[in-house]
Amino acid sequence: MSLQLTLFTIVFFPVSSLIIAGIAKRLRKSATLSQSQLGRLLNITEETISGNRIIKAFTAQNFVQGRFSKYNDDYRKVSKSMVNRRELAGPLSEFLGVTVIVAVMIFGGRLVLNQQSDLSASEFVTYIILYSQLIAPIKNISTAVTSIQRGLAAGERVLAIIDTPDEVVNQPGAVKLEAFDKKIEFRNLSFAYNTEEVLKDVSFNIPKGKMVAIVGQSGAGKSTLADLLCRFYDPQGGGVFIEGRDIREYTLESLRSQMGIVTQEAILFNDTVLSNIAFGIENVDEAAVIQAAKIANAHEFISQMENGYQTNIGDRGSRLSGGQRQRISIARAVLKNPPILILDEATSSLDTESEKLVQDAIQKLMENRTSLVIAHRLSTIQHADEIIVLQQGSVVERGTHESLFAMKGVYRKLCDMQSVS
Ligand SMILES: Nc1ncnc2c1ncn2[C@@H]1O[C@H](COP(=O)(O)OP(=O)(O)OP(=O)(O)O)[C@@H](O)[C@H]1O
Numbered sequence: 001m002s003l004q005l006t007l008f009t010i011v012f013f014p015v016s017s018l019i020i021a022g023i024a025k026r027l028r029k030s031a032t033l034s035q036s037q038l039g040r041l042l043n044i045t046e047e048t049i050s051g052n053r054i055i056k057a058f059t060a061q062n063f064v065q066g067r068f069s070k071y072n073d074d075y076r077k078v079s080k081s082m083v084n085r086r087e088l089a090g091p092l093s094e095f096l097g098v099t100v101i102v103a104v105m106i107f108g109g110r111l112v113l114n115q116q117s118d119l120s121a122s123e124f125v126t127y128i129i130l131y132s133q134l135i136a137p138i139k140n141i142s143t144a145v146t147s148i149q150r151g152l153a154a155g156e157r158v159l160a161i162i163d164t165p166d167e168v169v170n171q172p173g174a175v176k177l178e179a180f181d182k183k184i185e186f187r188n189l190s191f192a193y194n195t196e197e198v199l200k201d202v203s204f205n206i207p208k209g210k211m212v213a214i215v216g217q218s219g220a221g222k223s224t225l226a227d228l229l230c231r232f233y234d235p236q237g238g239g240v241f242i243e244g245r246d247i248r249e250y251t252l253e254s255l256r257s258q259m260g261i262v263t264q265e266a267i268l269f270n271d272t273v274l275s276n277i278a279f280g281i282e283n284v285d286e287a288a289v290i291q292a293a294k295i296a297n298a299h300e301f302i303s304q305m306e307n308g309y310q311t312n313i314g315d316r317g318s319r320l321s322g323g324q325r326q327r328i329s330i331a332r333a334v335l336k337n338p339p340i341l342i343l344d345e346a347t348s349s350l351d352t353e354s355e356k357l358v359q360d361a362i363q364k365l366m367e368n369r370t371s372l373v374i375a376h377r378l379s380t381i382q383h384a385d386e387i388i389v390l391q392q393g394s395v396v397e398r399g400t401h402e403s404l405f406a407m408k409g410v411y412r413k414l415c416d417m418q419s420v421s
């Protein structure tokens with residue numbers, strides 16, 4: 001309708017888009033910040049609720065409340081500035097649109113009144129009406145741009161977690177570990193979580209059917225050794241070999257299906273006793289579960305619970321005592337019936353009598369089985385085929401109980417402190 005007017009209005013577009021883009025960019029920054037503040041706030045809330053016993057016991061209510069208020073306040077400030085920016089985008093672009101129309105009216109009105117162009121008055125009114133229709137879509141575009149920025153900020157956080165590469169994966173061409181027949185070999189194993197070496201050049205064998213015990217101070221690297229056997233981490237130097245092949249050459253599933261593990265802290269789920277013992281097994285036979293519980297010396301207390309095996313044990317098994325939790329996790333390993341057994345301090349939270357009963361059960365369980373046993377209480381591992389003494393990640397002594405005892409070294413000192421003879 002009028003080239004002059006159209007050129008005049010087009011000049012305004014880059015100006016308004018620059019202003020909107022500026023807002024969107026700052027919005028993205030504050031959205032990222034607000035997301036991470038919200039994450040921290042949720043983290044604190046979760047921690048406070050699950051740790052409420054410790055908070056009360058240490059009368060730290062005020063401290064925790066203060067911490068929550070501080071983070072909550074930070075979150076409020078950041079969110080407010082983000083919402084301000086978001087809500088600004090719509091009205092601002094509307095304002096810019098109206099400004100352009102006013103400018104067009106002044107500029108175009110002059111043209112028409114001074115008859116500087118061939119635009120007639122009625123055409124000019126039509127032009128203005130048509131042009132005003134553009135405001136709503138332009139406003140939508142600008143709110144869309146700000147919404148996208150907010151979404152991108154949230155998406156970045158979620159994708160950062162989803163896209164985290166799994167460090168331990170099946171190698172190309174990994175083979176299935178069909179059966180375990182000969183031996184497990186730890187060969188010149190070195191491992192560090194970060195920079196400091198936790199295991200240094202550790203070598204020993206566990207022949208099939210034998211029991212090897214690991215002893216050593218807290219922090220010596222015992223649990224780490226068990227984690228490496230399950231391949232939760234890959235070592236930096238040396239390796240773990242089963243049947244003469246590095247475990248990295250086997251598929252993870254076939255490797256782990258050969259192993260049963262009782263971890264240092266019993267890990268249980270908010271479910272029934274039955275599902276916890278039969279964890280991961282479909283269509284389990286209840287009789288087999290009861291049998292496993294009997295072996296783990298857990299049947300008695302389970303039958304005394306309100307709904308027996310169908311009793312819910314609460315979050316992380318919170319409705320059980322420490323020793324009961326441990327016996328359930330032993331029953332879980334018993335039911336899986338694996339050829340290789342890893343026991344990390346499996347009987348540490350039992351009283352002497354239960355320990356003896358569970359020890360007998362484990363003893364039976366370990367017959368014809370290969371096991372790696374970690375223990376602080378030396379009385380439980382005296383009959384091991386070999387005892388490895390770890391100190392700061394290195395093997396310092398190895399041998400049977402009798403030979404190590406006679407050696408009068410580190411192991412003997414540990415024995416003397418626990419009055420084991
Ligand atoms: N996930 C981890 N990240 C970083 N360092 C870790 C991690 N787990 C353990 N460590 C460190 O590795 C060392 C060995 O830990 P490990 O759990 O193997 O000790 P441990 O011999 O099992 O001790 P304990 O008898 O107390 O269970 C410790 O110094 C510990 O601080």
Ligand SMILES: [Mg+2]
Nearest residue numbers: 222223264344
């Ligand atoms: Mg440990």
